[in-house]
Amino acid sequence: MREIGCLEITKAVDGLCKDANFLLPKDVIKALEKARENEESSCGRAVLDQILKNIQIATKEKIPLCQDCGTAVVFLEIGQDVHIVGGNFYNAIKQGVKKGYKNGYLRKSICHCFTRKNTNDNTPVIIHTDIVPGDKLKITFCPKGGGSENVSTLKMLKPAQGIDGIKNFVVESVKQAGANPCPPVVVGVGIGGTFETTALIAKKALLRKIGEHNKDSEIANLERECLIAINNLGIGPAGLGGRTTALAVHINMLPCHIASMPAVVNMNCHSARHKEITL
Amino acid sequence: MNKTKKICVPLNDIDVAKLNIGDEVLLSGIIYSARDAAHKKLVGLISMGKKLPFDVQGSVIYYVGPSPTKPGEIIGSAGPTTSGRMDVYARELMKMGMKGMIGKGNRSEKIIKSGQKYKCVYFGATGGVGALLAKSIKQSRIIAYEELGPEAIREMIVENFPVIVINDIFGNDLYKEGIKKYKKD
Structure with missing residues (x-):
């Protein structure tokens, strides 16, 4: 049994909050640079130039890439041989988020649903936990913006609708979202499982590196087909018209009930932020 | 491609009549920040x-x-939020003489028509580039609803703040026109 202390976890999460909000993953930057090279629309190119410039400023000056520093979403992979000591594990994560958002000058965007009163520390944290083999603890921090989350969709499709039905649902979701989710977007898709797991695997799909496809070749083909169809919509960077509406489509699939075919599109903006650490 | 226009805020009816969709505009002068909670109060x-x-x-x-x-610093990261959420409030402010709105994302048909009637332009700023846009904000102070935190109303002095005309006062919509140009069947 390997012991990991709560203080270490709090410190790690504090750092992740800031790093995720100031630095964009390299694969996302690379995809944006490639989009800039390929974009036919002059407005689209100008938007992509602004996006790339923004990344430079945020990285250099340690200011948030976007004023929406997101809902604090944390994915945990806990090795079954790890023993958390020195306090309450989830509370240690919460303290890390409170610290990171305060000393990083990150925007606190969480409020009561009815009164809209801000909780002022960006908590509660949304935590998803998986138990895995081994003696490591992997923490992934994903600040999830509201604009792209608002246009995410869930549909209980009929089995008869098949792969075409899924494709239409994904493309139509991006079409309806238009300029709102800050394109070029990353499209996370969940298919199968149950009502709640479909959404969870769609969100996990947003963490995959851009350029990597699902290991199942049939699903990988569907990802490619969806991406082409989405980029043929013409929405373009910032919705001003252009070739690049999405940087990637990532699909995760689980088997489902014989009566069902749930599908979720979880949209992410071009500032596709996430950062991980393994303790 | 339309030429970049430099204009000063506040705006009048003559200023807005010169603006067409796709115009890239650099705004200078005083602008006010407000989002959902502040709009509700206004x-x-x-x-x-x-x-x-x-x-x-x-x-x-x-x-x-x-x-x-x-x-x-003068301000933190300061990019636009989704404008559609303000559609339920914007008409009342147009009636009071508001001449421009800056945000991102689609507006309702009703708001586009109101913009025509009350001569109010909708400018798009690029979403997700708040660190860059903050560079064009030279002064900022909270003038109302400090208790709303990030949603407080700020008076901001901007210099060459980069926007593009999405909806002009002639009922045109750049989002629709842009898609028409680049859509492939």
């Missing part, structure tokens, strides 16, 4: 016939909730 004051915390006549409202200001 429209509440209008319905009670009370005075508003700033002069709406000729004003441009920026839909933004900046991140906190670091010590020694």
